[in-house]
Amino acid sequence: MKTAKTDAKSPRTRRIAATKTAKTALRKSSTSPVEATRPPVRTATIDDLRALDEATRDRIVDYVTSGIPIHSFIAELENIHGLRVENENLLIQFYQEEARKRWSGKIEAAAIDADSILNILRNSNMDFSEALLQALGQETFRLITQRELDCKQIERFTRLLLQARAQDFSRQNSLAMLELQRMKVENQVRTQIEKALAALADEIGKYPDARALFNDLCEKLKQEPRDAAPNNVHVQSDNLPALQSAGVGAIAPAASRTSHIPTMNSETSRDSSRLQPPASGLPANAVAGAIAPALDKGDLRFQKLRQQESSL
Amino acid sequence: MKISLPVLRAKLLRALKPCGNYWLDEDTLHIQLNLAHPGVGRDEILLVLRSWKDKDYVDFRVDEISGLTEWRLTESGRKLAGKAS
Numbered sequence: 413m414k415t416a417k418t419d420a421k422s423p424r425t426r427r428i429a430a431t432k433t434a435k436t437a438l439r440k441s442s443t444s445p446v447e448a449t450r451p452p453v454r455t456a457t458i459d460d461l462r463a464l465d466e467a468t469r470d471r472i473v474d475y476v477t478s479g480i481p482i483h484s485f486i487a488e489l490e491n492i493h494g495l496r497v498e499n500e501n502l503l504i505q506f507y508q509e510e511a512r513k514r515w516s517g518k519i520e521a522a523a524i525d526a527d528s529i530l531n532i533l534r535n536s537n538m539d540f541s542e543a544l545l546q547a548l549g550q551e552t553f554r555l556i557t558q559r560e561l562d563c564k565q566i567e568r569f570t571r572l573l574l575q576a577r578a579q580d581f582s583r584q585n586s587l588a589m590l591e592l593q594r595m596k597v598e599n600q601v602r603t604q605i606e607k608a609l610a611a612l613a614d615e616i617g618k619y620p621d622a623r624a625l626f627n628d629l630c631e632k633l634k635q636e637p638r639d640a641a642p643n644n645v646h647v648q649s650d651n652l653p654a655l656q657s658a659g660v661g662a663i664a665p666a667a668s669r670t671s672h673i674p675t676m677n678s679e680t681s682r683d684s685s686r687l688q689p690p691a692s693g694l695p696a697n698a699v700a701g702a703i704a705p706a707l708d709k710g711d712l713r714f715q716k717l718r719q720q721e722s723s724l
Numbered sequence: 725m726k727i728s729l730p731v732l733r734a735k736l737l738r739a740l741k742p743c744g745n746y747w748l749d750e751d752t753l754h755i756q757l758n759l760a761h762p763g764v765g766r767d768e769i770l771l772v773l774r775s776w777k778d779k780d781y782v783d784f785r786v787d788e789i790s791g792l793t794e795w796r797l798t799e800s801g802r803k804l805a806g807k808a809s
Contacts, residue, residue, distance in 0.1 A: 520742035
């Protein structure tokens with residue numbers, strides 16, 4: 413006998429019951445994406461496995477090679493491809509076929525790949541010796557063709573690569589060192605020339621007669637264009653004794669330290685009345701070009717000396 | 725299944741030809757030949773290779789680290805492989 417209480421269900425109770433009913437119906441009717449797309453399952457044959465797409469075939473090979481238990485993969489084959497593998501030997505037989513097919517083309521591909529790597533290295537900015545390239549190529553070929561890598565192979569390959577990199581670094585360092593040396597030698601030569609010219613200016617500044625002669629020389633050099641400097645600069649013979657007494661011999665050691673400055677020893681000044689062009693390969697206009705700035709500097713110093721003398 | 729000598733020679737040439745100037749070790753060569761015809765012995769392979777060495781079709785060296793003997797075709801060997809293919 414139904415009571416009034418149970419017979420007249422409250423709205424809340426009715427709502428809860430309706431929700432439960434709806435959920436049950438929904439669960440029964442809904443299917444997972446896998447279940448929705450699952451093809452009909454049938455027993456797999458070797459032809460079915462051969463007909464699989466390449467990605468799945470690769471995965472079968474990887475599974476067998478890796479040695480991981482392939483139960484999960486068999487389940488996946490059944491769920492996704494509808495193939496029920498009842499015996500693992502089928503997969504192993506399929507693997508042997510696939511491996512043979514892949515291996516046949518492996519050696520040819522290895523040679524092509526190794527050559528490609530060498531061509532890239534040859535055309536790169538890095539400078540490899542041919543012997544090193546050959547060794548790298550052989551090692552690459554060996555790594556591709558041999559199925560198992562061992563530590564010694566990797567160590568050897570790494571050593572070759574490091575050697576190649578060290579060769580390239582040492583070449584770059586050598587080039588940088590040569591550049592530095594060149595700059596250093598240029599600086600040294602420039603410094604020596606400047607020192608010699610400064611010593612010349614000092615010496616000439618001490619002696620009035622030499623100063624006068626030097627002023628004449630400056631005027632002559634300034635008048636003529638700097639591009640066509642005279643090969644011979646004449647020194648008046650009657651002033652030679654003055655030059656000698658002014659201690660031209662003191663100038664000679666400073667001037668002779670550089671090969672670009674003509675030497676003025678006492679014998680030269682006595683025997684010849686002209687300054688010889690430099691014995692080095694430099695043309696005279698280069699010497700004049702080098703001396704001209706020093707002459708300008710010397711002018712300023714002479715002007716200062718004159719001012720000092722006039723003030724005395 | 726026993727393989728005949730001419731077939732073995734042809735397969736050896738086919739295996740060594742794509743290597744070009746690279747050396748192929750004996751182990752890999754042995755695997756390569758056994759893929760198509762399982763049961764090819766090492767002695768059979770070495771017999772053919774040594775006879776070819778005398779005729780200057782192949783050259784060999786021993787890798788100092790692995791200790792494996794490596795083989796490759798010489799210029800005349802490549803010509804022979806070209807004719808055979």
